[in-house]
Amino acid sequence: MSQLKAPYLLFIGDAKDPLSIKMARSAADWSPEKCLGELRLDGCEVTTGCTAMSLDEAVSRGAKSLVLGFANSGGYIDSAWLPILQQALASGLDIISGLHDRLNDLPELVAAAQSNGCTLHDIRHPSAKLRTGKGYHRQGKRLLTVGTDCSVGKMYTSLALTKELQDRHIKASFRATGQSGILVAGDGIAVDCVVADFIAGAIEDLAPANDADHWDIIEGQGSLFHPAFAGVSLGLLHGAQADALVVCHALGRSSMRAIDDRPLPSLVETIAVNEQLARTTNPQAKVIAIAVNTSAVDEAAAMAYCREVETQLGMPCVDPIRHGVSRIADKLNG
Amino acid sequence: MSQLKAPYLLFIGDAKDPLSIKMARSAADWSPEKCLGELRLDGCEVTTGCTAMSLDEAVSRGAKSLVLGFANSGGYIDSAWLPILQQALASGLDIISGLHDRLNDLPELVAAAQSNGCTLHDIRHPSAKLRTGKGYHRQGKRLLTVGTDCSVGKMYTSLALTKELQDRHIKASFRATGQSGILVAGDGIAVDCVVADFIAGAIEDLAPANDADHWDIIEGQGSLFHPAFAGVSLGLLHGAQADALVVCHALGRSSMRAIDDRPLPSLVETIAVNEQLARTTNPQAKVIAIAVNTSAVDEAAAMAYCREVETQLGMPCVDPIRHGVSRIADKLNG
Structure with missing residues (x-):
């Protein structure tokens, strides 16, 4: 655009x-x-x-x-x-x-x-000429936020991570995939509005080859487990060709967004399925951290939850608003 | 339309x-x-x-x-x-x-x-008002053809199966998801052309609740393993809420369609991933047969290949053109 x-x-x-x-x-x-x-x-x-x-x-x-x-x-x-x-x-x-x-x-x-x-x-309607994806390896590093559900903090986490990396003088760009993110970034592509054939290709264009030490921080959408939006999430996952994935989650949600009686997947399942499917286009793809919206509970309960997840999964788990994302950024520093 | x-x-x-x-x-x-x-x-x-x-x-x-x-x-x-x-x-x-x-x-x-x-x-451009999917259980039986790749015979297999069931006086409808299928059926929806948000919802509308003993035979598109089109395939899989899946495959193809150096997934992997992801909206989803385009080899080699697959996988494997689909239809008869 x-x-x-x-x-x-x-x-x-x-x-x-x-x-x-x-x-x-x-x-x-x-x-x-x-x-x-x-x-x-x-x-x-x-x-x-x-x-x-x-x-x-x-x-x-x-x-x-x-x-x-x-x-x-x-x-x-x-x-x-x-x-x-x-x-x-x-x-x-x-x-x-x-x-x-x-x-x-x-x-x-x-x-x-x-x-x-x-x-x-x-800005919700793509104006760029789109093409189908290819999945060919491209230079540069990419991180994608993925979710147990929609509206679990993927944009916030992506923006916070981009800022944290830039503050550390690490080359990083936020890549917007929804209208709010586009407004913040000044450009991007609303991936839920592209013609279905072009989902992955649109993301390949949004986050093209870059310097070997540059991070594209790509805003995720939806969830592979959401019965309405998983197609968007999978195309985004394939197009992103991400090295690093961050799983975003909202504590205390009883059913997936706008769907009755559909519990959210576990973090373990979310990690496994995202890594499995991401490896179609990046065999090294790996979930490196968990970002949780803990606003449903108090500070002590939030910290206890994050510590429990860390012990279980062996990776950082933070609420980006309460705890910041520096411990996630540390994982990208090496 | x-x-x-x-x-x-x-x-x-x-x-x-x-x-x-x-x-x-x-x-x-x-x-x-x-x-x-x-x-x-x-x-x-x-x-x-x-x-x-x-x-x-x-x-x-x-x-x-x-x-x-x-x-x-x-x-x-x-x-x-x-x-x-x-x-x-x-x-x-x-x-x-x-x-x-x-x-x-x-x-x-x-x-x-x-x-x-x-x-x-x-007919490639959806004229119906679309909505997002819900994944709620709906009555009726549904079969979806899925693939190791694009252009492996999903439309042909779906049409042949519909005809075979109708010839047996079993209630069955072909549900077209591409322009050629739409022309044959007289209606349908070209799922690769819908806005990405609506992939699953479009298929829920295309194959709505029906008589408990009625089969919708839904034409698949793409492949969960194709780096361009997997998003379409996953939305279709979720929207179809299929009881039965038939994996379609083309013998002798060295790389996925229009992509360099990308071998096709194995049948075993194709079955496992399709069943796994289909169960998001239908916990009973099961691959019941394999349909192979064997035109790259002679009759004897085709038969040998199909027999080997049957032995390995324990389900019918046929070339719909060479062998017909009656043995697949037998699996839907019970």
């Missing part, structure tokens, strides 16, 4: 649920230097933590893009937003959306963007 | 390679009752076996659809065909294409179709 232009004005409308503004919060948390402020409507009950400002104020301070900060159910573009989008285009801003509905399917927006020299970015 | 209207006139242009007219040949082989004839251009060196006839002759005999019988590399619509397509529409025929390029993206064809009350069918 064409490069996203910062600084961003994060549009969060009249959102009431913090989860509904994941796009905006990801950018604010991980690319604060790209985020000028947030644009709120009456009734909004959440915040990204950025300064609230009007559209005009943001433009006068140098904003380059208006970001639709939402991930609403259904992924639709609310018609109530259209006047604001028109105003943004009239002010010369690009618009960035991670919704399923496309900005580029709305003729009035397309016309306004053209006449103002602005770009409409539908 | 809307129902395809037979009888078909199979357009094979000036094709010279029998493999390049797979769409047309599949229809002629498996739905001869739907195929009125073939339309050839000067220089054509292949045939479907159907009677050659002109467009006007086909129309006067009752043809309802012109089928683009090709699967050219790149999947493009050759501009040399456009006058024929226009003539077909002017004569009231629908047009059916399995190419990657869409008939519906050509404004002059769309206009001609509208003014003549005809339909342009891009």
Whole structure:
């Protein structure tokens, strides 16, 4: 896709649920230097933590893009937003959306963007020409986060690891595979939206050959055990050709996301199946650590759980938010 | 998709390679009752076996659809065909294409179709509203063909098995997942063309709950071991929720299709991994037979190979073309 232009004005409308503004919060948390402020409507009950400002104020301070900060159910573009989008285009801003509905399917927006020299970015929809995968060995080191389920912290863990490596002056790039990650990184590919034939090929292009001592930290999606999304996860695993895998998990979840009565797989099974299938394209692929979202329990219980897992599996187990990821990064240092 | 209207006139242009007219040949082989004839251009060196006839002759005999019988590399619509397509529409025929390029993206064809009350069918592109999979148990019996590689006879085996079961008065439906299969069946979904998030969900919709004694025979795609297409294969495996799996294989292939230096997996490994992963959505999933394309060797060698596999694996092993599939169907009879 064409490069996203910062600084961003994060549009969060009249959102009431913090989860509904994941796009905006990801950018604010991980690319604060790209985020000028947030644009709120009456009734909004959440915040990204950025300064609230009007559209005009943001433009006068140098904003380059208006970001639709939402991930609403259904992924639709609310018609109530259209006047604001028109105003943004009239002010010369690009618009960035991670919704399923496309900005580029709305003729009035397309016309306004053209006449103002602005770009409409539908970052969930791949714009690059895609190809099928090959699985040929490529230079460089790659790490992929995989999961026992969806929404278990794969993006967070990947971003935290990239930052930790960069802080250590190890060459590392975050490779985004979902809309929130793309907004943070400025580019990437929403792998769940590519045509099924191209899943692995898209990831081969996203994380191409690189310096021998460079790490691509690839954001995983879904789970090999999820009955809806395992195809995406397997294509991603094959395309990533990862040397290192980190298994992400959420403590205390009783069923897989959006599915009734489906317990999560064990960590042991998750490790075994991911390593087994990853070796189709990288015979050296190995799970090196576990990253757990322990927010369901208190600090002491979280630490006890992680220690138990470490003893059982013989590899680091941390909550990236509570404990940081330095012990995972240590495994990549050698 | 809307129902395809037979009888078909199979357009094979000036094709010279029998493999390049797979769409047309599949229809002629498996739905001869739907195929009125073939339309050839000067220089054509292949045939479907159907009677050659002109467009006007086909129309006067009752043809309802012109089928683009090709699967050219790149999947493009050759501009040399456009006058024929226009003539077909002017004569009231629908047009059916399995190419990657869409008939519906050509404004002059769309206009001609509208003014003549005809339909342009891009059968490789899903028209149904798709959803994500759930993996919930559904009634009815299902068989899925899986493979050591792409292009190893999964469609042929599935069609042959469906016919064999129907000949035995067992309730059975062929479920098409590729463009050639769709043309034969009259409907289906090209699973390699759906958005990655929807692979499993598309197959749940393609093969929905049915009578307890009804078999859906689902055409497989790709291979769990193919570095380009395994994501499609796994989503299909999960969505199919198959009770019975048939492993398809091609004898004498030195590397996986379109990939250098990648030997095919063994039958033992193919069985083990398919059963393991299929059990995510059907704990009873079991490989019941092997179907081998033995065309690379002579009759005696083919028989010797199949006998050896049977001894090793303890299940029927047949070449569906040379030996038929009755011994596979026997396994579904009980």
